[in-house]
Amino acid sequence: xxxxxxxxxxxxxxxxxxxxxxxxxxxxxxxxxxxxxxxxxxxxxxxxxxxxxxxxxxxxxxxxxxxxxxxxxxxxxxxxxxxxxxxxxxxxxxxxxxxxxxxxxxxxxxxxxxxxxxxxxxxxxxxxxxxxxxxxxxxxxxxxxxxxxxxxxxxxxxxxxxxxxxxxxxxxxxxxxxxxxxxxxxxxxxxxxxxxxxxxxxxxxxxxxxxxxxxxxxxxxxxxxxxxxxxxxxxxxxxxxxxxxxxxxxxxxxxxxx
Numbered sequence: 248x249x250x251x252x253x254x255x256x257x258x259x260x261x262x263x264x265x266x267x268x269x270x271x272x273x274x275x276x277x278x279x280x281x282x283x284x285x286x287x288x289x290x291x292x293x294x295x296x297x298x299x300x301x302x303x304x305x306x307x308x309x310x311x312x313x314x315x316x317x318x319x320x321x322x323x324x325x326x327x328x329x330x331x332x333x334x335x336x337x338x339x340x341x342x343x344x345x346x347x348x349x350x351x352x353x354x355x356x357x358x359x360x361x362x363x364x365x366x367x368x369x370x371x372x373x374x375x376x377x378x379x380x381x382x383x384x385x386x387x388x389x390x391x392x393x394x395x396x397x398x399x400x401x402x403x404x405x406x407x408x409x410x411x412x413x414x415x416x417x418x419x420x421x422x423x424x425x426x427x428x429x430x431x432x433x434x435x436x437x438x439x440x441x442x443x444x445x446x447x448x449x450x451x452x453x454x455x456x457x458x459x460x461x462x463x464x465x466x467x468x469x470x471x472x473x474x475x476x477x478x479x480x481x482x483x484x485x486x487x488x489x490x491x492x493x494x495x496x497x498x499x500x501x502x503x504x505x
Contacts, residue, residue, distance in 0.1 A: 249306065250334065252445075253299035257341070259446035260292050276413035279355055286355060288444075290348035295443025297341035304334035336379065336400060340407075343375035347411050349440065354418040362418070362426030367436050369415040376408040 267283045279286070307326040350368030353361035380401070422428055457463045 249299050249303035253296050253303060253337065256292065256296045256299065256446055257337075260289065260296065263292075263446075264289070271410070275410065277351070277354065277417045279351070286348045286352035287441075290345045290352060291441060291444045292446060293341045293345035293348065293443070294440070295445050297338050297345060298443055300334050300338035300341065304331060304338060307331050307334060333396075339375060339379055340400075340404065343372045343379070344407060345440075345443075346375070346436075347372040347407070347414070350418070351414055354414065354421070359426045359428065361428075362422040363428035363430045364436065364439075365418040366415070366422050367430045367433070369411055369418060370430070371433055371436065373408070373411050373415055376404055376411060379404050380408060 263284050267280070270280050270282070274280070307330060310326050346368045350365045350372065353368060354365030357364060422430075460466060
């Protein structure tokens, strides 16, 4: 469930950036075109995506850590190592991309005061992407398996690293020559990272009403009709069973006939 939501969120981000990706191929790097989506929004979408992958990875590790019954087949008892690596790599990738866009937002819209933040976030993203590319943290997925998945991930990391380098060099040069702002530490930047948001909010599932049987409209109407009939029968029975008292006079000695 968590992995499906994360994959869907990742596709939503790619769709949001589809037009900007075409423009970036023509004029890569800063400044961003006016038609570009908000960098802060993209960063928050990536943050939520990384959180979903992190939750999915934690669930996968919990499942794999359980003791397997002796009668359970090994293939169905735990999550595969390839899937766990995929979740770890995607979590790291989206975390790095979130920091990239936080840096771009600081550089494009933060003015002089955010010049150091832009350099700090982009340096952080650059470091994580380089670790992914070199295999320090990931790119193990599909080893001995689906080579295409591994190659696609490497290609994306390489492309994102080139983009981060363009922004990093530009904002660093600007900060060194114009803004002169100190670059915050990674701990300071971590404390300022906002919460992520989902592309589409979650909606509680409401099952459709059955066409027949219990729960259907016809069934409920029948039950209501039966209750009304039962109530009418009870009223009629109480009327019939009630004894009719004879009229007794109010004069002296009434009813005392002898």
